[in-house]
Amino acid sequence: xxxxxxxxxxxxxxxxxxxxxxxxxxxxxxxxxxxxxxxxxxxxxxxxxxxxxxxxxxxxxxxxxxxxxxxxxxxxxxxxxxxxxxxxxxxxxxxxxxxxxxxxxxxxxxxxxxxxxxxxxxxxxxxxxxxxxxxxxxxxxxxxxxxxxxxxxxxxxxxxxxxxxxxxxxxxxxxxxxxxxxxxxxxxxxxxxxxxxxxxxxxxxxxxxxxxxxxxxxxxxxxxxxxxxxxxxxxxxxxxxxxxxxxxxxxxxxxxxxxxxxxxxxxxxxxxxxxxxxxxxxxxxxxxxxxxxxxxxxxxxxx
Amino acid sequence: xxxxxxxxxxxxxxxxxxxxxxxxxxxxxxxxxxxxxxxxxxxxxxxxxxxxxxxxxxxxxxxxxxxxxxxxxxxxxxxxxxxxxxxxxxxxxxxxxxxxxxxxxxxxxxxxxxxxxxxxxxxxxxxxxxxxxxxxxxxxxxxxxxxxxxxxxxxxxxxxxxxxxxxxxxxxxxxxxxxxxxxxxxxxxxxxxxxxxxxxxxxxxxxxx
Numbered sequence: 001x002x003x004x005x006x007x008x009x010x011x012x013x014x015x016x017x018x019x020x021x022x023x024x025x026x027x028x029x030x031x032x033x034x035x036x037x038x039x040x041x042x043x044x045x046x047x048x049x050x051x052x053x054x055x056x057x058x059x060x061x062x063x064x065x066x067x068x069x070x071x072x073x074x075x076x077x078x079x080x081x082x083x084x085x086x087x088x089x090x091x092x093x094x095x096x097x098x099x100x101x102x103x104x105x106x107x108x109x110x111x112x113x114x115x116x117x118x119x120x121x122x123x124x125x126x127x128x129x130x131x132x133x134x135x136x137x138x139x140x141x142x143x144x145x146x147x148x149x150x151x152x153x154x155x156x157x158x159x160x161x162x163x164x165x166x167x168x169x170x171x172x173x174x175x176x177x178x179x180x181x182x183x184x185x186x187x188x189x190x191x192x193x194x195x196x197x198x199x200x201x202x203x204x205x206x207x208x209x210x211x212x213x214x215x216x217x218x219x220x221x222x223x224x225x226x227x228x229x230x231x232x233x234x235x236x237x238x239x240x241x242x243x244x245x246x247x248x249x250x251x252x253x254x255x256x257x258x259x260x261x262x263x264x265x266x267x268x269x270x271x272x273x274x275x276x277x278x279x280x281x282x283x284x285x286x287x288x289x290x291x292x293x294x295x296x297x298x299x300x301x302x303x
Numbered sequence: 304x305x306x307x308x309x310x311x312x313x314x315x316x317x318x319x320x321x322x323x324x325x326x327x328x329x330x331x332x333x334x335x336x337x338x339x340x341x342x343x344x345x346x347x348x349x350x351x352x353x354x355x356x357x358x359x360x361x362x363x364x365x366x367x368x369x370x371x372x373x374x375x376x377x378x379x380x381x382x383x384x385x386x387x388x389x390x391x392x393x394x395x396x397x398x399x400x401x402x403x404x405x406x407x408x409x410x411x412x413x414x415x416x417x418x419x420x421x422x423x424x425x426x427x428x429x430x431x432x433x434x435x436x437x438x439x440x441x442x443x444x445x446x447x448x449x450x451x452x453x454x455x456x457x458x459x460x461x462x463x464x465x466x467x468x469x470x471x472x473x474x475x476x477x478x479x480x481x482x483x484x485x486x487x488x489x490x491x492x493x494x495x496x497x498x499x500x501x502x503x504x505x506x507x508x509x510x511x512x
Contacts (some may be wrong), residue, residue, distance in 0.1 A: 013482035120369040177311070285391050285392055288396065289395055291399075293311070293314065295402070295403065296310060296399065296402050300406075
Protein backbone atom coordinates (compact mmCIF):
# COMPACT_ATOMS: atom_id res chain seq x y z
CA UNK A 1 0.00 0.00 0.00
CA UNK A 2 2.56 2.54 1.10
CA UNK A 3 4.90 2.00 -1.87
CA UNK A 4 1.97 2.42 -4.24
CA UNK A 5 0.94 5.70 -2.58
CA UNK A 6 4.50 6.98 -2.70
CA UNK A 7 4.83 5.89 -6.30
CA UNK A 8 1.62 7.61 -7.41
CA UNK A 9 2.44 10.77 -5.48
CA UNK A 10 5.89 10.83 -6.98
CA UNK A 11 4.45 10.38 -10.44
CA UNK A 12 1.98 13.19 -9.84
CA UNK A 13 4.35 15.65 -8.22
CA UNK A 14 7.63 15.13 -10.05
CA UNK A 15 6.66 14.62 -13.68
CA UNK A 16 4.59 17.72 -14.60
CA UNK A 17 7.44 20.18 -15.24
CA UNK A 18 9.01 17.64 -17.60
CA UNK A 19 5.82 17.65 -19.66
CA UNK A 20 6.07 21.40 -20.24
CA UNK A 21 9.73 20.90 -21.09
CA UNK A 22 8.73 18.44 -23.82
CA UNK A 23 6.11 20.85 -25.17
CA UNK A 24 8.65 23.65 -25.38
CA UNK A 25 11.27 21.38 -26.89
CA UNK A 26 8.91 20.21 -29.63
CA UNK A 27 7.92 23.79 -30.42
CA UNK A 28 11.57 24.77 -30.65
CA UNK A 29 12.45 21.81 -32.87
CA UNK A 30 9.60 22.54 -35.28
CA UNK A 31 10.72 26.16 -35.45
CA UNK A 32 14.29 25.04 -36.19
CA UNK A 33 15.73 26.17 -32.88
CA UNK A 34 17.54 24.11 -30.30
CA UNK A 35 15.27 25.22 -27.48
CA UNK A 36 15.63 25.18 -23.71
CA UNK A 37 16.78 22.02 -21.92
CA UNK A 38 14.05 19.53 -21.06
CA UNK A 39 14.52 20.15 -17.35
CA UNK A 40 14.49 23.94 -17.60
CA UNK A 41 11.28 24.37 -15.60
CA UNK A 42 12.75 22.49 -12.62
CA UNK A 43 15.65 24.96 -12.51
CA UNK A 44 13.27 27.88 -12.97
CA UNK A 45 11.13 26.70 -10.07
CA UNK A 46 14.19 26.26 -7.87
CA UNK A 47 15.43 29.72 -8.72
CA UNK A 48 12.02 31.34 -8.07
CA UNK A 49 11.64 29.55 -4.73
CA UNK A 50 14.91 31.09 -3.52
CA UNK A 51 13.84 34.61 -4.48
CA UNK A 52 11.88 36.99 -2.30
CA UNK A 53 8.30 38.03 -3.01
CA UNK A 54 7.50 41.59 -3.94
CA UNK A 55 3.92 42.68 -3.36
CA UNK A 56 2.06 45.81 -4.24
CA UNK A 57 0.80 47.89 -1.31
CA UNK A 58 -2.74 47.88 -2.72
CA UNK A 59 -3.10 44.11 -2.47
CA UNK A 60 -4.72 42.22 0.40
CA UNK A 61 -4.39 38.69 1.76
CA UNK A 62 -6.33 37.36 -1.23
CA UNK A 63 -3.41 38.19 -3.48
CA UNK A 64 -1.02 36.29 -1.21
CA UNK A 65 -3.38 33.33 -0.79
CA UNK A 66 -4.21 33.01 -4.50
CA UNK A 67 -1.17 31.07 -5.76
CA UNK A 68 -1.03 28.68 -2.81
CA UNK A 69 -4.77 27.93 -3.00
CA UNK A 70 -4.59 27.54 -6.76
CA UNK A 71 -1.79 25.00 -6.47
CA UNK A 72 -3.44 23.18 -3.57
CA UNK A 73 -6.72 22.83 -5.47
CA UNK A 74 -5.05 21.41 -8.58
CA UNK A 75 -2.93 19.02 -6.49
CA UNK A 76 -6.03 17.83 -4.62
CA UNK A 77 -7.74 17.22 -7.95
CA UNK A 78 -4.70 15.20 -8.99
CA UNK A 79 -5.25 12.79 -6.10
CA UNK A 80 -8.46 11.66 -7.77
CA UNK A 81 -6.86 10.84 -11.07
CA UNK A 82 -5.92 7.31 -11.84
CA UNK A 83 -2.38 6.85 -13.09
CA UNK A 84 -2.03 4.24 -15.83
CA UNK A 85 -5.46 2.77 -15.14
CA UNK A 86 -4.61 2.00 -11.53
CA UNK A 87 -7.17 3.07 -8.92
CA UNK A 88 -6.54 6.60 -7.73
CA UNK A 89 -5.55 7.51 -4.18
CA UNK A 90 -8.93 9.12 -3.53
CA UNK A 91 -11.93 7.67 -5.29
CA UNK A 92 -15.67 7.62 -4.72
CA UNK A 93 -18.80 7.64 -6.86
CA UNK A 94 -19.23 11.04 -8.48
CA UNK A 95 -15.71 12.25 -7.78
CA UNK A 96 -15.45 13.66 -11.30
CA UNK A 97 -17.70 16.51 -10.17
CA UNK A 98 -15.29 17.32 -7.37
CA UNK A 99 -12.40 17.00 -9.83
CA UNK A 100 -13.90 19.56 -12.21
CA UNK A 101 -14.84 21.94 -9.42
CA UNK A 102 -11.47 21.73 -7.68
CA UNK A 103 -9.97 22.91 -10.96
CA UNK A 104 -12.66 25.61 -10.94
CA UNK A 105 -11.76 26.59 -7.39
CA UNK A 106 -8.13 26.99 -8.32
CA UNK A 107 -9.10 29.19 -11.23
CA UNK A 108 -11.45 31.19 -9.04
CA UNK A 109 -8.66 32.11 -6.65
CA UNK A 110 -6.22 32.89 -9.45
CA UNK A 111 -8.81 35.22 -10.98
CA UNK A 112 -9.59 36.78 -7.59
CA UNK A 113 -5.92 37.42 -6.92
CA UNK A 114 -5.66 39.05 -10.35
CA UNK A 115 -8.61 41.32 -9.57
CA UNK A 116 -7.12 42.13 -6.19
CA UNK A 117 -4.18 43.94 -7.75
CA UNK A 118 -6.53 46.55 -9.16
CA UNK A 119 -4.72 46.48 -12.50
CA UNK A 120 -6.99 47.00 -15.50
CA UNK A 121 -5.12 44.45 -17.60
CA UNK A 122 -5.26 41.76 -14.97
CA UNK A 123 -8.99 42.31 -14.57
CA UNK A 124 -9.39 41.90 -18.31
CA UNK A 125 -7.38 38.69 -18.29
CA UNK A 126 -9.45 37.34 -15.40
CA UNK A 127 -12.69 38.15 -17.23
CA UNK A 128 -11.49 36.32 -20.35
CA UNK A 129 -10.19 33.33 -18.46
CA UNK A 130 -13.42 32.90 -16.56
CA UNK A 131 -15.69 33.35 -19.56
CA UNK A 132 -13.77 30.84 -21.67
CA UNK A 133 -13.56 28.26 -18.94
CA UNK A 134 -17.30 28.63 -18.37
CA UNK A 135 -17.66 27.29 -21.91
CA UNK A 136 -14.97 24.64 -21.51
CA UNK A 137 -16.67 23.25 -18.41
CA UNK A 138 -19.80 21.85 -20.11
CA UNK A 139 -17.55 20.19 -22.68
CA UNK A 140 -15.51 18.55 -19.92
CA UNK A 141 -18.60 17.46 -18.02
CA UNK A 142 -20.22 16.01 -21.12
CA UNK A 143 -17.03 14.08 -21.79
CA UNK A 144 -17.15 12.68 -18.25
CA UNK A 145 -20.82 11.80 -18.65
CA UNK A 146 -20.06 9.91 -21.87
CA UNK A 147 -17.26 8.06 -20.09
CA UNK A 148 -19.51 7.27 -17.15
CA UNK A 149 -22.14 5.92 -19.50
CA UNK A 150 -19.63 3.92 -21.56
CA UNK A 151 -17.90 2.30 -18.60
CA UNK A 152 -20.89 2.14 -16.27
CA UNK A 153 -19.03 3.69 -13.34
CA UNK A 154 -19.28 7.04 -11.65
CA UNK A 155 -15.75 7.56 -10.39
CA UNK A 156 -12.74 8.77 -12.33
CA UNK A 157 -10.79 5.67 -11.34
CA UNK A 158 -13.54 3.52 -12.82
CA UNK A 159 -13.93 5.60 -15.98
CA UNK A 160 -10.22 5.44 -16.74
CA UNK A 161 -9.72 2.08 -15.11
CA UNK A 162 -10.09 -1.58 -16.14
CA UNK A 163 -13.52 -0.97 -17.72
CA UNK A 164 -12.10 1.26 -20.43
CA UNK A 165 -10.76 -1.42 -22.82
CA UNK A 166 -14.11 -3.18 -23.06
CA UNK A 167 -15.85 0.19 -23.47
CA UNK A 168 -13.53 0.88 -26.41
CA UNK A 169 -14.49 -2.35 -28.09
CA UNK A 170 -18.20 -1.66 -27.57
CA UNK A 171 -18.43 1.99 -28.54
CA UNK A 172 -15.28 3.12 -30.27
CA UNK A 173 -16.80 6.04 -32.26
CA UNK A 174 -18.21 7.74 -29.15
CA UNK A 175 -14.96 7.35 -27.22
CA UNK A 176 -12.96 8.64 -30.17
CA UNK A 177 -15.11 11.79 -30.26
CA UNK A 178 -14.66 12.20 -26.52
CA UNK A 179 -10.90 11.79 -26.80
CA UNK A 180 -10.77 14.60 -29.35
CA UNK A 181 -13.02 16.68 -27.10
CA UNK A 182 -10.79 16.13 -24.08
CA UNK A 183 -7.76 17.21 -26.10
CA UNK A 184 -9.40 20.50 -27.13
CA UNK A 185 -10.62 21.12 -23.58
CA UNK A 186 -7.08 20.45 -22.39
CA UNK A 187 -5.76 23.08 -24.80
CA UNK A 188 -8.36 25.59 -23.62
CA UNK A 189 -8.01 24.89 -19.89
CA UNK A 190 -4.24 25.07 -20.00
CA UNK A 191 -4.25 28.28 -22.04
CA UNK A 192 -2.38 26.84 -24.99
CA UNK A 193 -2.69 27.79 -28.65
CA UNK A 194 -5.28 28.06 -30.32
CA UNK A 195 -7.14 29.52 -27.33
CA UNK A 196 -4.39 31.42 -25.59
CA UNK A 197 -0.70 31.85 -26.31
CA UNK A 198 1.57 31.04 -23.37
CA UNK A 199 4.50 32.63 -25.20
CA UNK A 200 3.02 36.06 -25.71
CA UNK A 201 3.76 38.96 -23.42
CA UNK A 202 1.51 41.61 -24.85
CA UNK A 203 -1.06 42.49 -22.22
CA UNK A 204 -3.88 43.12 -24.68
CA UNK A 205 -3.81 39.61 -26.09
CA UNK A 206 -2.88 37.55 -23.04
CA UNK A 207 -5.45 35.59 -21.10
CA UNK A 208 -3.85 33.44 -18.45
CA UNK A 209 -0.40 35.01 -18.43
CA UNK A 210 -1.74 38.49 -17.80
CA UNK A 211 -3.41 37.38 -14.58
CA UNK A 212 -0.13 36.39 -13.00
CA UNK A 213 1.97 39.40 -14.00
CA UNK A 214 2.16 40.79 -10.47
CA UNK A 215 3.24 37.60 -8.79
CA UNK A 216 6.90 37.05 -8.05
CA UNK A 217 9.26 34.70 -6.26
CA UNK A 218 7.77 31.60 -4.61
CA UNK A 219 4.25 32.77 -5.54
CA UNK A 220 5.17 32.69 -9.21
CA UNK A 221 6.81 29.31 -8.72
CA UNK A 222 3.54 27.98 -7.26
CA UNK A 223 1.61 29.32 -10.25
CA UNK A 224 4.02 27.87 -12.82
CA UNK A 225 4.07 24.54 -11.03
CA UNK A 226 0.28 24.55 -10.73
CA UNK A 227 -0.04 25.19 -14.48
CA UNK A 228 2.33 22.30 -15.22
CA UNK A 229 0.35 20.06 -12.87
CA UNK A 230 -2.90 20.96 -14.59
CA UNK A 231 -1.43 20.15 -17.99
CA UNK A 232 -0.28 16.85 -16.53
CA UNK A 233 -3.77 16.05 -15.25
CA UNK A 234 -5.39 16.63 -18.62
CA UNK A 235 -2.54 14.82 -20.32
CA UNK A 236 -3.10 11.83 -18.03
CA UNK A 237 -6.82 11.72 -18.89
CA UNK A 238 -6.05 12.02 -22.59
CA UNK A 239 -3.24 9.44 -22.55
CA UNK A 240 -5.34 6.87 -20.72
CA UNK A 241 -8.31 7.52 -22.99
CA UNK A 242 -6.33 7.32 -26.20
CA UNK A 243 -4.32 4.25 -25.17
CA UNK A 244 -7.02 2.44 -23.26
CA UNK A 245 -5.76 -1.09 -23.90
CA UNK A 246 -5.77 -4.00 -21.54
CA UNK A 247 -2.28 -4.72 -20.22
CA UNK A 248 -0.75 -7.90 -18.91
CA UNK A 249 1.46 -6.29 -16.30
CA UNK A 250 1.48 -3.08 -14.36
CA UNK A 251 4.90 -2.21 -15.70
CA UNK A 252 3.73 -2.36 -19.31
CA UNK A 253 0.70 -0.23 -18.46
CA UNK A 254 2.90 2.38 -16.84
CA UNK A 255 5.40 2.42 -19.69
CA UNK A 256 2.61 2.91 -22.24
CA UNK A 257 1.01 5.56 -20.04
CA UNK A 258 4.30 7.43 -19.83
CA UNK A 259 4.70 7.23 -23.60
CA UNK A 260 1.13 8.49 -23.94
CA UNK A 261 1.92 11.48 -21.75
CA UNK A 262 4.99 12.31 -23.81
CA UNK A 263 2.90 11.86 -26.95
CA UNK A 264 0.30 14.25 -25.53
CA UNK A 265 3.01 16.84 -24.84
CA UNK A 266 4.41 16.41 -28.34
CA UNK A 267 0.92 16.75 -29.80
CA UNK A 268 0.35 19.97 -27.85
CA UNK A 269 3.69 21.27 -29.08
CA UNK A 270 2.85 20.36 -32.68
CA UNK A 271 -0.59 21.98 -32.42
CA UNK A 272 1.03 25.14 -31.14
CA UNK A 273 3.60 25.19 -33.90
CA UNK A 274 1.20 24.52 -36.76
CA UNK A 275 -1.89 26.48 -35.74
CA UNK A 276 -2.43 30.17 -35.46
CA UNK A 277 -4.18 31.44 -32.42
CA UNK A 278 -7.92 31.92 -32.87
CA UNK A 279 -9.44 35.34 -32.64
CA UNK A 280 -11.01 35.86 -29.24
CA UNK A 281 -14.53 35.87 -30.70
CA UNK A 282 -13.92 32.50 -32.36
CA UNK A 283 -12.89 30.76 -29.14
CA UNK A 284 -16.45 30.28 -27.82
CA UNK A 285 -17.31 28.77 -31.21
CA UNK A 286 -14.57 26.17 -30.79
CA UNK A 287 -15.66 25.29 -27.27
CA UNK A 288 -19.36 25.07 -28.17
CA UNK A 289 -18.37 22.88 -31.11
CA UNK A 290 -16.55 20.53 -28.76
CA UNK A 291 -19.60 20.40 -26.49
CA UNK A 292 -21.80 19.53 -29.46
CA UNK A 293 -19.37 16.74 -30.40
CA UNK A 294 -19.62 15.38 -26.86
CA UNK A 295 -23.41 15.55 -27.02
CA UNK A 296 -23.22 13.59 -30.26
CA UNK A 297 -21.01 11.00 -28.57
CA UNK A 298 -23.58 10.70 -25.78
CA UNK A 299 -26.36 10.28 -28.32
CA UNK A 300 -24.37 7.52 -30.02
CA UNK A 301 -24.12 5.71 -26.71
CA UNK A 302 -27.77 6.11 -25.87
CA UNK A 303 -29.05 5.34 -29.37
CA UNK B 304 -18.22 4.35 -38.21
CA UNK B 305 -18.74 5.89 -41.65
CA UNK B 306 -22.15 7.20 -40.57
CA UNK B 307 -20.62 8.79 -37.49
CA UNK B 308 -18.08 10.52 -39.70
CA UNK B 309 -20.89 11.77 -41.95
CA UNK B 310 -22.60 13.39 -38.96
CA UNK B 311 -19.31 14.88 -37.73
CA UNK B 312 -18.87 16.45 -41.17
CA UNK B 313 -22.39 17.88 -40.85
CA UNK B 314 -21.46 19.54 -37.57
CA UNK B 315 -18.19 20.80 -39.04
CA UNK B 316 -20.06 22.39 -41.95
CA UNK B 317 -22.32 24.27 -39.56
CA UNK B 318 -19.26 25.63 -37.77
CA UNK B 319 -16.94 26.51 -40.62
CA UNK B 320 -16.85 29.88 -42.27
CA UNK B 321 -14.12 29.06 -44.76
CA UNK B 322 -15.57 28.09 -48.10
CA UNK B 323 -12.53 26.08 -49.17
CA UNK B 324 -12.75 23.88 -46.09
CA UNK B 325 -16.51 23.58 -46.43
CA UNK B 326 -16.33 22.46 -50.07
CA UNK B 327 -13.66 19.92 -49.21
CA UNK B 328 -15.82 18.64 -46.36
CA UNK B 329 -18.83 18.25 -48.65
CA UNK B 330 -16.64 16.44 -51.19
CA UNK B 331 -15.39 14.10 -48.47
CA UNK B 332 -18.93 13.46 -47.31
CA UNK B 333 -19.96 12.73 -50.88
CA UNK B 334 -17.06 10.32 -51.35
CA UNK B 335 -17.90 8.52 -48.11
CA UNK B 336 -21.54 8.19 -49.06
CA UNK B 337 -20.79 6.90 -52.51
CA UNK B 338 -18.59 4.20 -51.03
CA UNK B 339 -21.33 3.16 -48.61
CA UNK B 340 -23.49 1.06 -50.98
CA UNK B 341 -20.49 -1.26 -51.40
CA UNK B 342 -20.43 -1.92 -47.68
CA UNK B 343 -24.13 -2.59 -47.52
CA UNK B 344 -24.30 -4.97 -50.47
CA UNK B 345 -25.59 -8.40 -49.47
CA UNK B 346 -26.10 -10.46 -52.63
CA UNK B 347 -23.53 -11.42 -55.23
CA UNK B 348 -25.70 -10.47 -58.21
CA UNK B 349 -26.20 -6.92 -56.91
CA UNK B 350 -22.51 -6.25 -56.88
CA UNK B 351 -22.15 -5.10 -60.45
CA UNK B 352 -24.76 -2.39 -60.52
CA UNK B 353 -24.00 -1.28 -56.99
CA UNK B 354 -20.43 -0.85 -58.17
CA UNK B 355 -21.66 1.25 -61.07
CA UNK B 356 -23.85 3.34 -58.81
CA UNK B 357 -20.94 3.94 -56.44
CA UNK B 358 -18.55 4.88 -59.20
CA UNK B 359 -21.06 7.26 -60.74
CA UNK B 360 -21.95 8.93 -57.46
CA UNK B 361 -18.27 9.19 -56.50
CA UNK B 362 -17.35 10.84 -59.78
CA UNK B 363 -20.11 13.40 -59.44
CA UNK B 364 -20.19 14.03 -55.70
CA UNK B 365 -16.45 14.03 -55.06
CA UNK B 366 -15.22 15.09 -58.47
CA UNK B 367 -17.41 17.24 -60.69
CA UNK B 368 -19.31 19.18 -58.06
CA UNK B 369 -16.32 20.22 -55.93
CA UNK B 370 -14.47 21.18 -59.10
CA UNK B 371 -17.38 23.40 -60.17
CA UNK B 372 -17.60 24.96 -56.73
CA UNK B 373 -13.89 25.66 -56.52
CA UNK B 374 -14.05 27.26 -59.94
CA UNK B 375 -16.95 29.42 -58.82
CA UNK B 376 -15.19 30.72 -55.72
CA UNK B 377 -11.98 31.27 -57.65
CA UNK B 378 -13.76 33.43 -60.18
CA UNK B 379 -15.73 35.22 -57.52
CA UNK B 380 -12.72 35.46 -55.14
CA UNK B 381 -14.85 34.80 -52.08
CA UNK B 382 -13.04 33.13 -49.26
CA UNK B 383 -15.50 32.93 -46.45
CA UNK B 384 -19.09 33.37 -45.44
CA UNK B 385 -19.45 36.69 -43.66
CA UNK B 386 -22.25 37.30 -41.20
CA UNK B 387 -24.57 34.37 -41.64
CA UNK B 388 -28.22 35.06 -40.79
CA UNK B 389 -27.99 32.56 -37.95
CA UNK B 390 -24.58 32.79 -36.26
CA UNK B 391 -22.14 29.91 -35.96
CA UNK B 392 -22.72 29.14 -32.30
CA UNK B 393 -26.52 29.06 -32.63
CA UNK B 394 -26.37 27.04 -35.84
CA UNK B 395 -24.00 24.55 -34.21
CA UNK B 396 -26.35 24.27 -31.24
CA UNK B 397 -29.30 23.79 -33.58
CA UNK B 398 -27.30 21.19 -35.48
CA UNK B 399 -26.56 19.33 -32.26
CA UNK B 400 -30.22 19.51 -31.34
CA UNK B 401 -31.11 18.13 -34.76
CA UNK B 402 -28.72 15.23 -34.28
CA UNK B 403 -30.22 14.42 -30.89
CA UNK B 404 -33.74 14.63 -32.28
CA UNK B 405 -33.01 12.52 -35.32
CA UNK B 406 -31.47 9.81 -33.15
CA UNK B 407 -34.46 9.96 -30.81
CA UNK B 408 -37.08 10.00 -33.57
CA UNK B 409 -35.57 7.47 -35.93
CA UNK B 410 -36.31 4.64 -33.54
CA UNK B 411 -40.03 5.26 -33.78
CA UNK B 412 -40.01 5.71 -37.54
CA UNK B 413 -41.98 3.08 -39.50
CA UNK B 414 -39.75 1.97 -42.39
CA UNK B 415 -40.70 -0.19 -45.38
CA UNK B 416 -37.50 -2.22 -44.94
CA UNK B 417 -35.25 -2.96 -42.02
CA UNK B 418 -32.25 -0.62 -41.96
CA UNK B 419 -28.94 -2.42 -42.54
CA UNK B 420 -27.19 -0.30 -39.92
CA UNK B 421 -28.60 1.28 -36.74
CA UNK B 422 -26.98 4.61 -37.56
CA UNK B 423 -28.23 4.80 -41.15
CA UNK B 424 -31.56 6.53 -40.59
CA UNK B 425 -30.44 8.98 -37.88
CA UNK B 426 -27.39 9.93 -39.96
CA UNK B 427 -29.62 10.56 -42.96
CA UNK B 428 -32.09 12.64 -40.94
CA UNK B 429 -29.42 14.78 -39.36
CA UNK B 430 -27.74 15.31 -42.71
CA UNK B 431 -31.02 16.47 -44.21
CA UNK B 432 -31.54 18.76 -41.22
CA UNK B 433 -28.02 20.20 -41.60
CA UNK B 434 -28.62 20.85 -45.27
CA UNK B 435 -31.86 22.68 -44.52
CA UNK B 436 -30.14 24.76 -41.84
CA UNK B 437 -27.34 25.70 -44.22
CA UNK B 438 -29.73 26.66 -47.00
CA UNK B 439 -31.83 28.78 -44.66
CA UNK B 440 -29.20 30.45 -42.54
CA UNK B 441 -26.42 31.46 -44.92
CA UNK B 442 -26.27 34.53 -47.12
CA UNK B 443 -23.85 33.57 -49.87
CA UNK B 444 -25.26 31.67 -52.84
CA UNK B 445 -22.28 29.29 -52.76
CA UNK B 446 -22.96 28.27 -49.19
CA UNK B 447 -26.63 27.80 -49.97
CA UNK B 448 -25.68 25.52 -52.84
CA UNK B 449 -23.45 23.62 -50.43
CA UNK B 450 -26.43 23.31 -48.11
CA UNK B 451 -28.48 21.91 -50.97
CA UNK B 452 -25.75 19.36 -51.69
CA UNK B 453 -25.72 18.26 -48.06
CA UNK B 454 -29.50 17.93 -48.20
CA UNK B 455 -29.06 15.79 -51.30
CA UNK B 456 -26.49 13.65 -49.49
CA UNK B 457 -29.04 13.05 -46.76
CA UNK B 458 -31.61 11.93 -49.32
CA UNK B 459 -28.98 9.68 -50.86
CA UNK B 460 -28.42 7.97 -47.51
CA UNK B 461 -32.15 7.34 -47.19
CA UNK B 462 -32.02 5.91 -50.71
CA UNK B 463 -29.33 3.48 -49.56
CA UNK B 464 -31.98 1.92 -47.42
CA UNK B 465 -33.62 0.71 -50.62
CA UNK B 466 -30.56 -0.49 -52.56
CA UNK B 467 -31.64 -4.07 -52.03
CA UNK B 468 -34.93 -3.58 -53.81
CA UNK B 469 -34.05 -0.58 -55.97
CA UNK B 470 -34.18 -1.22 -59.69
CA UNK B 471 -31.55 0.23 -61.97
CA UNK B 472 -33.91 2.86 -63.31
CA UNK B 473 -34.33 4.39 -59.86
CA UNK B 474 -30.58 4.52 -59.43
CA UNK B 475 -30.21 6.15 -62.80
CA UNK B 476 -32.90 8.58 -61.72
CA UNK B 477 -30.93 9.54 -58.62
CA UNK B 478 -27.81 10.17 -60.66
CA UNK B 479 -29.73 12.09 -63.32
CA UNK B 480 -31.34 14.15 -60.62
CA UNK B 481 -27.94 15.03 -59.27
CA UNK B 482 -26.62 15.81 -62.70
CA UNK B 483 -29.52 18.10 -63.44
CA UNK B 484 -29.02 19.81 -60.10
CA UNK B 485 -25.35 20.39 -60.80
CA UNK B 486 -26.15 21.75 -64.22
CA UNK B 487 -28.76 24.13 -62.92
CA UNK B 488 -26.44 25.26 -60.16
CA UNK B 489 -23.57 25.78 -62.54
CA UNK B 490 -25.73 27.90 -64.81
CA UNK B 491 -27.28 29.82 -61.92
CA UNK B 492 -23.93 30.59 -60.35
CA UNK B 493 -22.48 31.63 -63.67
CA UNK B 494 -25.47 33.88 -64.38
CA UNK B 495 -25.31 35.42 -60.94
CA UNK B 496 -21.63 36.07 -61.46
CA UNK B 497 -22.46 38.18 -64.43
CA UNK B 498 -25.54 39.89 -63.08
CA UNK B 499 -24.36 40.91 -59.65
CA UNK B 500 -20.96 41.99 -58.48
CA UNK B 501 -21.36 40.08 -55.24
CA UNK B 502 -23.21 36.82 -54.88
CA UNK B 503 -25.26 37.91 -51.94
CA UNK B 504 -28.43 35.90 -51.69
CA UNK B 505 -29.60 37.86 -48.68
CA UNK B 506 -30.94 41.08 -50.12
CA UNK B 507 -32.24 41.78 -53.60
CA UNK B 508 -30.72 44.90 -55.21
CA UNK B 509 -32.74 47.98 -54.32
CA UNK B 510 -33.81 50.39 -57.06
CA UNK B 511 -32.56 53.95 -56.79
CA UNK B 512 -30.37 53.16 -53.82
